[in-house]
Amino acid sequence: MRVYLGSDHAGFELKNHLVEWLKAHGHEPVDCGPHVYDALDDYPPFCLRAAEGAAADPEARGIVIGGSGNGEAIAANKVKGVRAVLAWSEETATLGREHNDANVISVGARMHSQEDATRFVEVFLNTPYSGEERHSRRIGMLTAYEATGELPPVPADPREG
Numbered sequence: 001m002r003v004y005l006g007s008d009h010a011g012f013e014l015k016n017h018l019v020e021w022l023k024a025h026g027h028e029p030v031d032c033g034p035h036v037y038d039a040l041d042d043y044p045p046f047c048l049r050a051a052e053g054a055a056a057d058p059e060a061r062g063i064v065i066g067g068s069g070n071g072e073a074i075a076a077n078k079v080k081g082v083r084a085v086l087a088w089s090e091e092t093a094t095l096g097r098e099h100n101d102a103n104v105i106s107v108g109a110r111m112h113s114q115e116d117a118t119r120f121v122e123v124f125l126n127t128p129y130s131g132e133e134r135h136s137r138r139i140g141m142l143t144a145y146e147a148t149g150e151l152p153p154v155p156a157d158p159r160e161g
Contacts, residue, residue, distance in 0.1 A: 003030065006047040007072070008066050030053055033045070043066050047064040050064055069109075086108075
């Protein structure tokens with residue numbers, strides 16, 4: 001699988017580790033940077049490129065990495081067609097794929113050991129989307145909002161009526 005990666009200085013070492021781990025596990029990593037350590041760099045240039053790569057390549061996934069992973073997830077979710085999840089456990093990585101058909105995972109390099117972060121990525125890449133109707137319906141609402149800017153209708157309150 002092609003996997004686009006982007007980080008900032010806080011995620012630099014983990015990103016480089018994951019590039020090698022992905023190669024060793026038969027994936028095709030695309031390193032969107034940074035390519036040199038810079039303690040003052042900003043994550044948007046790198047994470048937006050990784051997210052754009054994942055959005056443009058339906059069979060691919062993306063990985064964005066920072067200190068906490070929060071800003072990187074926010075950045076990735078600004079890209080049309082991206083559903084990025086912040087994973088802090090194997091379960092959140094699994095549910096991000098099963099329930100949200102997420103195509104980008106965000107990880108906080110300062111929040112987890114390299115071993116745990118790698119495991120989150122492994123679980124994310126190996127978990128299929130469930131395809132359940134309720135999840136597809138919800139994703140459809142988000143996709144429609146992203147395309148039109150129109151809010152989905154609010155269901156009637158069953159207590160009224």
